[in-house]
Amino acid sequence: MSPAPATRGAVRRVLGEGRWAWSALVVLVGALISAPVVAVVVDGVLGAGDTQLPRNVGDMVFTSLWLLLGVGCGTFVLGAGLAWLVSAFDFPCRRLLSWALVLPLAMPAYILGFVFLSTFDVAGPVQSLLRDWFGADVWVPDVRSLGGAVIVMSLTLYPYVYLLARAAMVEQSATTYEAARTLGATRGRAFLRVLLPLARPSLAAGLALVMMETLTDFATVQYFNVHTVSVGVYLVWKGSFDLHSATQIAALVLVFAVALLVGERLLRGGARFTQRGHRGVGPQRERLRGFKAALASAAGLGVLGVAFVFPVLQLVVWALGASTDPLDPRLGDYLANSVTLALVVAAVCVTVATLIGHAQRLGGGRLVRSAAQLTTFGYAVPGAVVGIGVLLVMDWLDRGLVAAGVEGGTGLLVTGSVLGILIAQVVRFVAPAHQAIDASFTKMPPSITGSALSLGASPRRVLTRVHLPQVRSGILVATVLVVIDVVKELPLVLLLRPFGFTTVSVWVYQLASENFWEKAALPALLIVMLALVPVVVLVRGRDPRRRVEP
Amino acid sequence: MSEADALRLAAVTKSYGRTLAADALDLVVPEGEVVAVIGPSGCGKSTLLRLVAGLERPDAGSIEIAGEVVADARGWRHPEQRRVGLVFQDHALFPHLDVRRNVGFGLRTLSRPERRARVETMLHRVHLADLAARRPHELSGGEQQRVALARALAPDPAVVLLDEPFSSLDEHLRQRVRSEIMATVRDAGTTAVVVTHDQTEALSVADRVVVMRAGRIEQVGTPQEVFERPASRFVASFMGDADYLPATVEGDRVSCEIGVVPVRPSLTAGTSYDVVLRPHDVTVEADPAGAAEVVHVEYHGAFVLHAVRLASGARVRSWQAHSVRHPVGTRVSVGLVSGPGPVLLPVEETVVR
Numbered sequence: 001m002s003p004a005p006a007t008r009g010a011v012r013r014v015l016g017e018g019r020w021a022w023s024a025l026v027v028l029v030g031a032l033i034s035a036p037v038v039a040v041v042v043d044g045v046l047g048a049g050d051t052q053l054p055r056n057v058g059d060m061v062f063t064s065l066w067l068l069l070g071v072g073c074g075t076f077v078l079g080a081g082l083a084w085l086v087s088a089f090d091f092p093c094r095r096l097l098s099w100a101l102v103l104p105l106a107m108p109a110y111i112l113g114f115v116f117l118s119t120f121d122v123a124g125p126v127q128s129l130l131r132d133w134f135g136a137d138v139w140v141p142d143v144r145s146l147g148g149a150v151i152v153m154s155l156t157l158y159p160y161v162y163l164l165a166r167a168a169m170v171e172q173s174a175t176t177y178e179a180a181r182t183l184g185a186t187r188g189r190a191f192l193r194v195l196l197p198l199a200r201p202s203l204a205a206g207l208a209l210v211m212m213e214t215l216t217d218f219a220t221v222q223y224f225n226v227h228t229v230s231v232g233v234y235l236v237w238k239g240s241f242d243l244h245s246a247t248q249i250a251a252l253v254l255v256f257a258v259a260l261l262v263g264e265r266l267l268r269g270g271a272r273f274t275q276r277g278h279r280g281v282g283p284q285r286e287r288l289r290g291f292k293a294a295l296a297s298a299a300g301l302g303v304l305g306v307a308f309v310f311p312v313l314q315l316v317v318w319a320l321g322a323s324t325d326p327l328d329p330r331l332g333d334y335l336a337n338s339v340t341l342a343l344v345v346a347a348v349c350v351t352v353a354t355l356i357g358h359a360q361r362l363g364g365g366r367l368v369r370s371a372a373q374l375t376t377f378g379y380a381v382p383g384a385v386v387g388i389g390v391l392l393v394m395d396w397l398d399r400g401l402v403a404a405g406v407e408g409g410t411g412l413l414v415t416g417s418v419l420g421i422l423i424a425q426v427v428r429f430v431a432p433a434h435q436a437i438d439a440s441f442t443k444m445p446p447s448i449t450g451s452a453l454s455l456g457a458s459p460r461r462v463l464t465r466v467h468l469p470q471v472r473s474g475i476l477v478a479t480v481l482v483v484i485d486v487v488k489e490l491p492l493v494l495l496l497r498p499f500g501f502t503t504v505s506v507w508v509y510q511l512a513s514e515n516f517w518e519k520a521a522l523p524a525l526l527i528v529m530l531a532l533v534p535v536v537v538l539v540r541g542r543d544p545r546r547r548v549e550p
Numbered sequence: 551m552s553e554a555d556a557l558r559l560a561a562v563t564k565s566y567g568r569t570l571a572a573d574a575l576d577l578v579v580p581e582g583e584v585v586a587v588i589g590p591s592g593c594g595k596s597t598l599l600r601l602v603a604g605l606e607r608p609d610a611g612s613i614e615i616a617g618e619v620v621a622d623a624r625g626w627r628h629p630e631q632r633r634v635g636l637v638f639q640d641h642a643l644f645p646h647l648d649v650r651r652n653v654g655f656g657l658r659t660l661s662r663p664e665r666r667a668r669v670e671t672m673l674h675r676v677h678l679a680d681l682a683a684r685r686p687h688e689l690s691g692g693e694q695q696r697v698a699l700a701r702a703l704a705p706d707p708a709v710v711l712l713d714e715p716f717s718s719l720d721e722h723l724r725q726r727v728r729s730e731i732m733a734t735v736r737d738a739g740t741t742a743v744v745v746t747h748d749q750t751e752a753l754s755v756a757d758r759v760v761v762m763r764a765g766r767i768e769q770v771g772t773p774q775e776v777f778e779r780p781a782s783r784f785v786a787s788f789m790g791d792a793d794y795l796p797a798t799v800e801g802d803r804v805s806c807e808i809g810v811v812p813v814r815p816s817l818t819a820g821t822s823y824d825v826v827l828r829p830h831d832v833t834v835e836a837d838p839a840g841a842a843e844v845v846h847v848e849y850h851g852a853f854v855l856h857a858v859r860l861a862s863g864a865r866v867r868s869w870q871a872h873s874v875r876h877p878v879g880t881r882v883s884v885g886l887v888s889g890p891g892p893v894l895l896p897v898e899e900t901v902v903r
Contacts, residue, residue: 019628363605447642447713450605451698453629454636455656456705465655469646 019459022359023368029352030371033427036389037254037381043392044251047244057232057249064228064256066146067153067221068211074154075210078303079161080203084191085300087169090285091293097300098166099539104307105159106531108488109213109220110505111524113152114512115311117143117223149224155307157213161206163538168202169195178284187286204267211260215253216382219490219509229253233384234495243391250388257382312528318521330507331523338503341418342486345425346479349433352426353478356434357441357471358463361449372434379431383424387495390424420496428492429485433478440474441467484530555617556581556709556741557602562611562621564597571597573765574611579709579758581616584735584742586756588749590788594765595745599711602743603636604629616708635702635710635740639718641694643686649673649697650682656705672700676734691719692727699731709741716751728755749789753777761785779893786826786895793832793866797823797894804894807860808832809886811894823894831892832868833885834858836876840883844876858884 086098104112120126120143130138141147176198180190196203218230227235229252237246288296356372364372378386444467452466453459468475490505497506504523511520557579564572571594579585587595600606602613604620604627612622615634620627636642643652653672657665673679676696686694695715702710715731716724732755735742746752752759753773761768761776761784769781780786783794795806804811806825817823834844834856845865846857853869856876860866866884876882886892 445638445640445642447636447638447640448644450603450629451636451638451642451701452644452655453605454603454632454634455701456630456658457655458630461658466644470644 019359019362019364022355022362022459023364026356026359026364026368027371029356030374033352033430034374034377035393036386036424036427037377038389039392039396040247040250040254040385040389043244043247044254047247056227057229057252060227060229060232060249061252063146063226064215064230067149067226067228068214068256068260070146070150071153071157071214072207072211074150075158075161076203076207078154078158079206080165080196080199082158082300082303083162083165083169084195085296087166088187088191088195088285089288089296091288091296093297093301094285097297097304100304100308101162101300102159102535102539103304103532104156105538106528106535107156107308107311108490108505108527108531109153109156109217110223110490110509110512111315111528112156112307112311113149113220113223114508114517114520114524115314116148116152117512118515118517119314120148144224146224146226149221149226152220152224153214153217155303157210158303158307160209160213161203164202164206165199168199201268204264207267208260208264212257212380212382215256215260216384216491218384219494223513229256230382230384230491233388234491237388237391237495243388243395246388247392250385253382254385257380257385261380312525315521315525315528318518319525322518322521328519330502331504334502334504334507334523335526337501338487338505339483341421341425341503342483345422345429345486346433346482348422348426349430349482350437350475350478352430353433353437354468354471354475357437358459358467361441361446361467362459362462376431376434378427379429381428383428383489383491384495386424386427387420387492390420390427390496394420417498418501420498421493421501424492424496425486425489428489429482432481432485436478436481437471437474440471444470481534484534488527488531555579556583556615557743558614559598559602560612560614562598562601562608562613564594564601564606564608570594570765572601572608575765575767577760577767577770579741579743581741582739583757584732584744584755585758585760586744586746586752587760587762588746588752588788589762589768591747592764593762595747595762596713597765598762599713599743599745602709603634603711604632633705633708635705635707637695637698637702637710637712637715639714641686641691641698641718643694643697643701645686647685648682649678649684649686649689652686652697653701653704655701668704672704675703675737676700676730692723692730695719695727695731696734699734703734703738703740707740709743710735712742712744714745714747717746717748753789759789761788763788780826780895783824783826783895786893791829791867793827793829793864794824794895795827795860795864795866796897797825799823807862807864808866808884811886811892812888817894818896822897824897826893826895827866827886828892829855829867829869831887832858832866833887834868834870834876834882835885836880837883838881840881842882842884844878844880844882847875847878849875858882860884 082097082101086094086101118124122143127140130140176194177190180194181187185193215228215230218228218234221228221231229249232249233246233253236242236249352375356368356375359368360372448466448470449462452462457465487503488505490509493503493506494509497503502510504527508520508524508527511517511523555578557577559575559577562572562575563570573594575594575598577585577598587598589595597606601608601621602615607626608621610623613620615632619625620632644655647655650669650673654665654669657668660668669682670679673682676699678693678696678700681689681693686697689697698715699710699712712731716728719727728751744752744755753776756773758770759773759776760770763784769776769785771779771781776785777789780789780792783792786792795808797811798805799817804817804823804825808827811825834842841861842858844856845859848855848857849872852872854872854875856868856870858866858868868884870876
């Protein structure tokens with residue numbers, strides 16, 4: 001073969017088959033969406049040494065490490081342990097627990113956090129009771145501490161590990177587990193030596209998700225006076241509005257995130273998820289009796305109660321208690337803010353994700369594939385990094401405009417408006433939209449696209465007449481997921497909101513920070529109920545991100 | 551070039567990384583001809599189809615469809631700009647559209663009444679007029695296949711490409727659907743390229759058969775030519791069962807271990823030849839004094855396949871009528887069926903199985 005065609009082939013594999021406009025669009029979107037993260041990296045590297053890091057940055061790093069370690073251990077024990085319990089044993093309430101243990105996924109940590117504090121802090125019922133029984137100087141551990149934060153975050157985040165571990169145990173290892181048992185291993189040994197190692201890739205993925213969420217949080221941990229690196233970004237930016245100092249710490253957060261991803265890869269050890277077409281039945285469950293059965297039920301129900309049932313009941317009680325007061329008129333405004341924001345972000349995310357899916361189907365080549373990957377990047381990057389990145393990009397744009405002779409640049413377009421929140425949320429939530437819509441595209445055989453094109457349809461007609469009608473369910477799922485994610489989202493809004501702009505989540509956080517539990521209860525319940533939607537869909541066995549076409 | 555050529559490929563080359571899926575392919579298909587492209591999986595037959603359809607872009611070479619250049623070094627036309635109809639193995643019907651809309655999808659340039667008339671014509675042609683309002687999932691596999699064909703033929707393409715069109719169908723359904731579909735293609739008079747890995751299919755439906763291997767065309771010819779006069783051991787083995795025995799050349803006489811070969815091929819001096827033996831070329835007679843022995847018997851219903859070890863240790867196979875059955879271990883004498891006999895092929899370095 002002559003070298004010329006070879007080179008041409010290589011170039012084409014990168015650039016695709018020549019739908020230039022579509023490919024360019026995806027590349028542009030990919031560049032825009034990854035710009036904030038790139039900005040943090042660039043500014044972090046260029047500015048290293050120029051700006052003074054806050055003196056307590058060392059403490060922040062250690063606090064972050066301890067928090068990550070604590071929450072990692074907590075979710076591992078709860079998630080993997082409960083998954084083993086419901087898949088290897090039979091006991092009263094097992095069926096109920098096997099799905100209900102996912103419910104805490106709907107409870108944002110900033111809501112469980114304040115319910116927890118109200119119950120266990122100095123003024124709460126538990127400590128009052130202890131004082132009544134043992135006198136005023138009874139020793140109780142400090143609730144507003146790293147330990148408290150670890151407990152609350154473990155209770156809200158363990159379902160990630162639980163879900164993936166349970167799936168891995170049910171799908172992969174029925175026969176292997178049985179083989180180990182016939183070779184004389186006890187159940188405990190079979191769990192430790194066979195089930196757990198086989199579930200390792202899933203556990204690694206679950207733990208990575210948990211730690212990413214932990215790293216991103218800078219609201220809940222502040223209830224507990226825990227200052228992580230993400231809190232550092234928030235405090236520096238809100239305290240001094242010194243973008244470059246904030247960037248330095250944001251870069252530090254990014255280092256943590258990268259380390260987590262690398263850690264996940266190492267923990268997986270090259271193992272890949274084995275996705276089997278059929279649904280396994282899992283190991284034959286051993287029936288527990290008597291004391292053991294009671295203990296197993298109590299463990300499961302206890303976690304469910306502490307993480308979900310009691311907090312929800314407490315919120316309901318509070319909300320009812322406050323129902324005699326006239327409804328705060330601000331609730332309507334804030335709700336409208338949340339919903340508007342969510343709908344706009346969802347519309348943008350879904351449009352972007354659909355266009356990317358379409359362009360990939362037209363044969364975009366490696367460049368489009370990479371750009372599509374870039375757009376999902378934001379989800380794995382902590383909110384503080386995305387937020388500061390958006391500010392940086394806008395700052396550059398400002399200076400660019402001023403340099404180009406535009407008076408005042410973009411003005412207060414970003415810091416003074418909702419635009420910053422909007423962009424940041426889009427950057428963060430294109431990934432779940434992409435995942436849902438891409439799943440729909442993947443289910444559509446490539447021959448459908450090929451047929452439509454060879455019947456003379458232009459790419460645009462293929463999009464509107466063939467692709468859109470068939471990925472409709474994916475678009476619906478993506479919209480719901482993004483709307484809920486945006487309404488729940490707290491850190492980004494806190495970081496970027498202009499003066500006077502409040503959403504429901506921010507309001508809950510503010511009320512809770514000022515110990516107005518009862519007032520916070522109703523909006524908190526609204527958020528929990530909304531967040532239950534995807535969880536219930538998931539529990540009903542129809543993971544919204546992989547729904548089967550009717 | 552001739553106006554009558556529907557498809558013309560010249561030195562078309564395409565590689566995926568290090569794999570050469572199409573290696574300087576040359577092929578001319580006159581209008582109205584049905585060509586079957588056959589080869590083992592990964593031989594590049596589907597790539598050939600995708601290159602013609604415009605779903606892949608060649609690295610080099612040129613493709614002409616009905617006299618129009620659709621791909622060469624200077625330019626490349628997207629699939630929607632080619633007059634090509636495509637029928638896929640999975641039918642690829644649009645699940646959200648009913649049969650009528652599926653068939654009418656490619657007729658956007660026609661006026662509404664014209665389109666409706668054309669759709670009706672096509673549905674009648676594939677005997678599906680009653681099912682026009684059904685959705686694809688309400689149709690059987692064979693009906694879906696017919697809709698796919700009607701849809702591909704509706705815009706009157708210069709060439710229709712069928713990619714393993716029958717392999718997703720059940721065994722018992724396949725033959726019937728195949729004859730229906732191919733009859734429709736013949737009726738329409740459209741040039742067709744059918745990709746398949748089934749030699750019976752290739753031999754029975756096509757005017758000409760293209761045998762491919764590792765991105766190259768091994769042989770192009772009528773079904774009779776590729777079956778009875780294979781150009782290589784690969785073609786001989788791929789297009790049917792074949793055994794090989796060394797040929798002995800003495801002057802004008804060519805013979806092998808089981809008899810004299812009744813052919814007078816032009817032989818190159820100094821080259822060793824093998825005789826290609828199809829099981830139907832070989833006779834087997836029970837003979838206690840025979841030098842050969844039956845080593846394996848397979849009952850195939852209409853015929854019984856006997857595997858025989860010759861005195862030299864070589865094995866040949868023989869079809870016998872279903873009433874004939876020599877048990878394993880029977881001593882037999884082996885001969886050649888009289889009539890137009892087997893071909894000779896030069897001995898190849900590499901053994902092809």
